[in-house]
Amino acid sequence: MTEALVGVLDRKQNSVLLGAVEEAGAAFALRNPKSEALFKDAQSFMPGGNTRSALHFDPFPLYVAESFDACIKDADGHVYLDALGEYTAGLYGHSDARIRGAVISTLGKGVSNGAPGEAEINLSRLICERFPAIETVRFCNSGTEANLYALTLARAATKRSKFIAFSGAYHGGVFVFGAGGAAVNAPYDWTVCRYNEITKTVAAIEALGSELAAVIVEPMMSNGGCIPAAKEFLEALRAACDKVGALLILDEVVTSRMGRGGAHAKAGIEPDLVTLGKYLGAGFSFGAFGGRAPLMDLMNPIRAGSLPHAGTFNNNVFSMAAGYTGLSEVFTPERADDLYDAGEQLRARLNGLAGRCSSMVQFTGWGSILNIHFAAGEITAPEDLFGEPRDLFRLFHFDLIELGIYAARRGQINLSLAMSALDIDRIEQAIAQFLRRRGDLIRAIAGER
Numbered sequence: 001m002t003e004a005l006v007g008v009l010d011r012k013q014n015s016v017l018l019g020a021v022e023e024a025g026a027a028f029a030l031r032n033p034k035s036e037a038l039f040k041d042a043q044s045f046m047p048g049g050n051t052r053s054a055l056h057f058d059p060f061p062l063y064v065a066e067s068f069d070a071c072i073k074d075a076d077g078h079v080y081l082d083a084l085g086e087y088t089a090g091l092y093g094h095s096d097a098r099i100r101g102a103v104i105s106t107l108g109k110g111v112s113n114g115a116p117g118e119a120e121i122n123l124s125r126l127i128c129e130r131f132p133a134i135e136t137v138r139f140c141n142s143g144t145e146a147n148l149y150a151l152t153l154a155r156a157a158t159k160r161s162k163f164i165a166f167s168g169a170y171h172g173g174v175f176v177f178g179a180g181g182a183a184v185n186a187p188y189d190w191t192v193c194r195y196n197e198i199t200k201t202v203a204a205i206e207a208l209g210s211e212l213a214a215v216i217v218e219p220m221m222s223n224g225g226c227i228p229a230a231k232e233f234l235e236a237l238r239a240a241c242d243k244v245g246a247l248l249i250l251d252e253v254v255t256s257r258m259g260r261g262g263a264h265a266k267a268g269i270e271p272d273l274v275t276l277g278k279y280l281g282a283g284f285s286f287g288a289f290g291g292r293a294p295l296m297d298l299m300n301p302i303r304a305g306s307l308p309h310a311g312t313f314n315n316n317v318f319s320m321a322a323g324y325t326g327l328s329e330v331f332t333p334e335r336a337d338d339l340y341d342a343g344e345q346l347r348a349r350l351n352g353l354a355g356r357c358s359s360m361v362q363f364t365g366w367g368s369i370l371n372i373h374f375a376a377g378e379i380t381a382p383e384d385l386f387g388e389p390r391d392l393f394r395l396f397h398f399d400l401i402e403l404g405i406y407a408a409r410r411g412q413i414n415l416s417l418a419m420s421a422l423d424i425d426r427i428e429q430a431i432a433q434f435l436r437r438r439g440d441l442i443r444a445i446a447g448e449r
């Protein structure tokens with residue numbers, strides 16, 4: 001039984017909460033007339049003015065005019081600390097000089113070459129050196145595409161067609177296992193299990209047996225609320241997949257920033273395939289999938305009968321060069337470990353603040369990625385968050401914006417390498433202020449008054 005606030009909000013609390021959200025939303029609208037005008041304009045040409053669902057929030061999103069270091073500046077001239085970090089793709093911040101240098105020098109040498117180049121060798125070598133489960137790798141254009149290829153490779157390698165994913169998981173625009181996403185999903189044969197639930201998942205794997213091509217799992221459910229997988233859960237998946245001859249695909253599109261070798265190195269798990277994306281393109285479109293060399297070799301064009309792997313921009317020179325410079329010069333193994341530690345420390349401090357405010361406030365996450373939640377008790381799966389009052393997230397979001405912090409509407413905060421220790425303190429102070437300002441309301445909702 002979830003301990004989130006299912007049905008706990010009585011009419012009075014609800015109207016106080018809604019009143020606070022309305023007031024915060026009205027103040028937001030008043031401060032941002034240019035963003036509002038741009039939003040109106042955009043609606044003439046794109047449905048809802050939007051071309052990426054995650055970037056919409058009500059009453060209208062902030063339009064970014066420019067960005068620098070760890071900051072963004074909106075159309076109305078407000079400067080925010082960027083704690084959204086482009087949903088983790090913005091790991092390097094906005095103006096790292098080394099990455100900028102790599103981009104400018106690439107531009108100087110020409111683009112759209114229609115041929116392989118040295119930059120992709122450099123980046124692939126580095127990825128194989130950094131991530132232990134990746135013996136060889138292939139590039140594509142997004143995390144979604146990386147997962148599409150990993151699943152397709154698993155189907156071809158096993159000659160099986162069934163897959164297991166987890167409720168609330170997000171593996172890309174056509175692999176949405178929560179929030180009513182099924183209608184947009186690519187037509188694979190899915191069985192959906194509960195995250196971190198070992199016994200039933202192992203039973204499902206065994207029941208599918210020789211029909212199961214692969215299990216795909218995020219080491220930390222990101223979109224689903226920043227819920228980490230227990231090591232034992234991942235180990236159980238590994239063992240059960242081995243037992244039935246299925247592949248284990250680890251979606252590390254988000255979690256590859258967890259220390260120097262990604263989440264699979266941290267958790268000591270050996271997946272068959274790993275998918276990557278986000279920051280590894282250093283601000284340019286990026287996706288990659290890699291893993292055991294014999295599996296990846298199914299796409300080796302030197303071999304007769306190999307599987308094709310197409311994509312005009314798979315080795316686009318900006319992603320390759322900027323990605324290589326980022327990983328070799330900026331997100332070095334030492335900095336990867338430091339950022340991980342900074343995130344762990346921040347989450348511990350925030351949980352200290354949260355605990356003093358109310359039993360229904362807590363921060364989940366792993367390393368440099370964290371999420372506020374308004375639910376009591378242990379959170380091991382998105383089901384534990386069912387019934388969280390969405391309006392509290394809206395309030396949190398508006399309040400943080402007012403305090404100069406740009407975060408995700410769903411309460412997610414992603415640290416970047418461009419942030420100083422003072423910037424991280426600013427996030428903590430803004431959250432402390434939110435908890436002070438809204439503490440009475442939260443405690444009333446939690447029945448703690």
Ligand SMILES: Cc1ncc(COP(=O)(O)O)c(C=O)c1O
Nearest residue numbers: 142143144170171172222253277
């Ligand atoms: C875990 C995970 N996998 C895959 C994707 C898809 O990546 P992209 O947006 O590059 O297609 C995302 C994007 O947020 C993600 O969080």
